[in-house]
Amino acid sequence: MAKKTKNFSRRDFLKTSGVATGALIGGSLLGGLIGYNANNSKTSPTETKSGEHKQEAALNKGRMFFTNDREFQILANATERIFPKDDLGPGAIDLGVPYFIDNQLAGQYGSNSKEYMQGPFASGAPTQGYQSNLTRAEIFKQAVAKLESEAQTRFKNGFSKIEAEQMDEILTAFQKDEVPMKGVSSAFFFRLLRAATLEGAYADPIYNGNNNMDGWRMKGFPGHQAAYINVIESDEFQKIEPKSIGSMH
Amino acid sequence: MVKTLPKVDVVTVGVGWTGGIIAAECTKAGLKVVGLERGQERGTEDFSMVHDEYRYAIRYELMQNLSKETITFRNNRKMPALPMRQMGSFLLGEGLGGSGTHWNGQTWRFLPYDFQIKTMTEKKYGPNKLSNDYILQDWGLTYDQLEPYFDKFEKTAGISGENNNPHWGERSSDYPTPPMKKTHILKKFESAATKLGYHPFMMPSANLSEPYTNPDGAQINACQYCGFCERFGCEYGAKTSPEVTVVPTARKTGKFDVRFHANVVEVLKSGNKVTGVRYVDTLTGEEFIQPAEVVVLTSYVFNNTKLLMVSKIGEQYNPDTGKGTLGRNYCYQILPGATGFFDDQYNTFMGAGALGMAIDDFNGDSFDHSNLDFIHGGNISITQTGSRPIASNVALPDTPTWGAEFKKQSIHNFTRTLSVGAQGASISHKENYLSLDGTYKDAYGVPLLQLTYNFTKQDIALHKFISEKSGEIMKEMGAKTVVNRGAIDQYDIVPYQTTHNTGGTVMSLTPEEGVVNNYLQHWDAENLFVVGAGNFAHNGGYNPTGTVGALAYRAAEGVIKYSKTSGSLV
Ligand SMILES: Cc1cc2nc3c(=O)[nH]c(=O)nc-3n(C[C@H](O)[C@H](O)[C@H](O)COP(=O)(O)OP(=O)(O)OC[C@H]3O[C@@H](n4cnc5c(N)ncnc54)[C@H](O)[C@@H]3O)c2cc1C
């Protein structure tokens, strides 16, 4: 009982603080907490009784890598263009993808700790793969600054303040390798960003993306199910409510 | 500094399928075996939260830590070789069970044609079917000679299958367990293939259809079709792997000691024998010498080759002169196929690693190649291994790879696309080989292995032909749009293709043709055995491990024989 009350007051706080932060940022696309709140509005098709669970999950999120909100919002807005909100359901921001990527950059993924990082470094042929001496954390940090400076150069505005089509123009330039970067190509960063966005949309929610398992819901993927032995021979398509491995304890 | 340990009968380098089989057989025969495994201990209890695509399938939790060791790669001799810094094209194993922990379990016997490929190809098509840039050789052992060992491996693993494929070799007994369940998706393939006049059958599987106790007393459970199989360990103990079969069998004898975090850096040789191995404890940095009567290399294709090269055992292949056999015959596989787009939804996310149906009507020499510019072919199959959302984002060709349209299509297609594909055979070529890298080193100061590899004309022709056949099946299955896989050109080490690397330590009838004899005993060092897909003279049209397992049983017999008689076994 006590726990419930606590949840309630947390939720109230969240709503207020969300709106407040939103006003402060004033970007064309809302990120982080705000996006999450928007998703929670009464019109959202994903609003279910598990909504409370969602609240809890969002509250426990935080930045572990980016130190300032401006950089975090640039990342957030870029991921949203890759995986936009539409009539099928939430986009990258509502799914928590920016938190997923930020948190991953703070760990093994960001420091490439399971990868061969000895020199000498050479750029090599595309068939030889990743040859940068930079870690993913360094690449993302540099690329976020580049997204911002490209927005300033092209549109005299911050990346988070430009129109969606203008963001797309910049991201396309990255994809086509037209943006000079140091120690890595912009095309490589783009592929990294695209992959990380999909990972954040569809990884188990224990990684702070795929909020409320809505990424899975859109795709009809049931997440962690113990077994399909009882339905594997069925000729009918099976619609199954998804489960996270976080539900196991 | 280096501490020398008490001598043992047998030491294996690595404890995956090959190391585990050697350990089980040798300990049962009374020999004392030490297994040096550079990864960690693991087993069924570690897989209770394994249904995590991101950790296991995307970030490769169970696989080799490349920060310690990788290989270098180039497409041809003119290019500088650069390190494979991230895993991609193939996924190397590490830890107890090796890749056998996270394999799919599709378990095949190579065809009679594979073992006598030179003789049979020349007999039917003459000596010039392929140019002499290709290296075609018989394996030094026929299918019939290897049959008892296939039988043994399948009984250890409890393979689930049905013997109704007209194209494979004679079997001395039926599969130990019945085939897996036939799903809606599989039935669609079956009826389409039958209509086209082919001979579909259930894929032989190490995800067992029912609980099974193997001849060594090891218990394997029934597969639950959980959909997290390939790249994952099995939380049910239902996927046959070394940790649930041969490793406990060896441990039960009290004669098997596995040492973890033990990275072997050298095989020690004196005269025409080896004396043991040198290894580093990767936790403490301490170095040890483990003396042994017999050394068995069971560290997969790449490290078996590398350890022989750095220990200067055998003559390295020289692509200029064609001399030397060590590192020669590196082969891979090529993956033709077709994707079909449907309106109906299918349970694509359910499945098991080896749940599938296949045809061999275009594998080996089961079809006439007289008017074709390639030999061999591939096993064409449909598998239902469990699609996962991070990896599976299918869109029609020419769709942007991101944004609204991509999102829409990739979500829509997740349960509405099916693929038919083949494992295309790969024939040795004189420019495809393994050597030692002159620049890059592993964490212990040992040179990395260097891979020089590219697709050949034979590969490109085979890929095109089989992709077309796959597309025809897909069309017959009723797909509204069929997209054949595009033509291959340069081999690219970035996208995942297959972990079916072969060659480098080829078996042969004569010392001139290979590195080991048909007991996998080294031609130049009688108490050294080298076991794995490295022994393949070319790569066939199936997954390799059924054949690797059979060869490991053959080698174990050789080690036991050798420990009684000494000398060459052939
Ligand atoms: C995702 C995936 C799916 C697969 N599916 C199938 C399938 O369906 N059917 C099939 O037939 N095959 C499949 N394979 C291939 C199959 O897993 C391998 O053929 C098989 O496991 C190889 O066994 P091995 O003993 O030769 O080598 P490994 O399993 O690689 O074992 C070698 C061991 O040696 C250790 N080692 C290496 N170097 C050293 C050293 N210097 N010192 C100490 N230890 C060392 C490694 O840590 C490793 O544990 C699959 C592979 C992968 C990655």
Ligand code: SF4
């Ligand atoms: S599909 Fe079957 S064999 Fe594979 S991991 Fe799941 S239960 Fe185990």
